[in-house]
Amino acid sequence: MKMRAEEPAKKLMQGNEACAEGAIAAGCRFYAGYPITPSSEIAEVLSYRLPAVGGTFIQMEDEIASLGAVIGASLAGAKAMTATSGPGFSLMQEHIGFACMAEVPCVVVNVMRGGPSTGLPTLPAQGDVQQARWGTHGDHPIIVLTPWSVRECFDLTVRAFNLSEKYRTPVILLMDEVVGHMRENVELPNPEEVEVLDRVKPTVPPEWYIPYEDTPFGVPPMGIFGEGYRYHVTGLLHDVRGFPTLREDEIEPFMRRLFRKIWAHLNDIQQWETYLMEDAETAIVAYGSVARSAMRAVVEAREVGLRMGLLRLITLWPFCRKAVESILDGCKTLIVPEMNLGQISREVKRVAQGRAQVRTVSRVLGRLIKPEEILEAVEGWKA
Amino acid sequence: MKERIEIRLCGFGGQGIVLMGLVLGEAAVRDGLWAAGSNSYGAQARGSACQSEVVLSRAPVDYPRVLAPDLLVALSQEAYERYVIDLQKEGVAVYDAGLVKPRGGLPQPHIPVDATRTAVEGLSQKQVANMVMLAAVAALTGIVSQKALLGAALDAVPARLREINQRALEAGFRLGESAREGLSYPLPDWTLCEASARADA
Secondary structure, three states: OOOOOOOOOOOEEEHHHHHHHHHHHHOEEEEEEOOOOOOHHHHHHHHHHHHHOOOEEEEOOOHHHHHHHHHHHHHOOOEEEEEEOHHHHHHHHHHHHHHHHHOOOEEEEEEEEEOOOOOEEEEEOOOOHHHHHHOOOOOOOOEEEOOOOHHHHHHHHHHHHHHHHHHOOEEEEEEEHHHHHOEEEOOOOOHHHOOOOOOOOOOOOHHHOOOOOOOOOOOOOOOOOOOOOOOOOOOOOEOOOOOEOOOHHHHHHHHHHHHHHHHOOHHHHOOEEEEOOOOOOEEEEEOOOHHHHHHHHHHHHHHOOOOEEEEEEOEEEOOOHHHHHHHHOOOOEEEEEEOOOOOOHHHHHHHHOOOOEEEEEEOOOOOOOOHHHHHOOOOOOOO | OEOEEEEEEEEEEOOOHHHHHHHHHHHHHHOOOEEEEEEOOHHHHEOOEEEEEEEEEOOOOOOOOOOOOOEEEEOOHHHHHHHHHHOOOOOEEEEEOOOOOOOOOOOOOEEEEOHHHHHHHHOOOHHHHHHHHHHHHHHHHOOOOHHHHHHHHHHHOOHHHHHHHHHHHHHHHHHHHHHHHOOOOOOOOOOEOOOOOOOOO
């Protein structure tokens, strides 16, 4: 969202609808899911949009099966996604790990609501931030993106597909109820203007194909079932041919490659934005809908002469260490507002290492943090 | 002139409050404004207090929710009681004359509009009371143009219901205009200005 207006678009759209349109634009042709508030509109829109473009929509019996179906579809060559919220996201953790291990591209949307458990189905929260990072067991890298506007719901859904295809990894789009249900003016790009990446396929004949062979990029080309490439797909740690292995000289190289394909490309994966940071002495570090409150807080602080700026994290994981480091020289105080009791603020503290004071503004009221509540943490602010 | 206008529409789940918000937002974007809106969640709101909020601005909307509404539109007593406390000091409340009994002693002007009675008696269709009210609000305050509202509303309803909704809107415009003429005090200036202090990103 640019803060200086061009012409406002003459169309209102909801974040969840924009996410569904983003999926179509990115080439998603398979959705399997189980409806859950506040993500259901994504399924609703895709239930008629996908068949219209020759895709497949399936309502599954639960969220475990949903992601299972998505993984199967992806192995068969379709760009595939599912969408859910807290309780369903918990059920999907097992298959997220499978997709990491078997390196199957897929997009998992989690529109965050209040938790734990069934929690607050219709109210916003940002409680799944660490779950998105570490919810599935075992050491693994993950890519997580967070939109702050309706337009960005579209853009980041496209980006989630692109990253997932490029790095053969599950990508989690971590929305929240505010962004998912909010309506605002949005102008979507023409389909031909959308940059779409597809997975790299093997160029060798099927009998020469070694499915998990390392490459300089770290991502092996992906053979498609049904196109003659047959290989073993398993959640067990496997050798380059896809079969289970217990050999030390195969285990560690595999694990290192799994991480290297993500860590070696942080410049490509990590995105953040700064607003009014040039002369800022205090910075708000925020993400998702809370960054909208933070933006308002910065505007109000500037009006009374406080030098404040905003660092907005778009890629949440891998954590944008560089972004936080880049503002440590100028800022003595970092304020981290979150709709949880401190999940990203801990990461910010870890990077700041005492070079700046990090203040957490936590609100778990089942509503968006107000600008005023962020400003109360600012030195020199008088309401 | 205002930098942004915050509007809260509220009533009883089932009165069409969510649709009112949607139509108001659509009308505003047709008028060339930036809009952001949210509402009570469907099934949860049915049969209890329900609200829909709309933020209008000439610049992109940063904080997308209502903090303290400039305009409260109430179609039920329960919702009125719940939300009137948030109303801006300089705000205005518009209420359904037959369904809401306003609290005494509040500083904000309270303007009655006989929306539900007009819908029932004049149009024989209670369900269009929301459109009568919305049109009255538009005519009263000028926050959106009548042309944009008419277009947005008729596009939002099924073809077979266009005629009755059009009649409801026209009746609402008349109610709003006569309510405006009857006021003994000036309403706030609802014109939106370009926010000067916004970030140039």
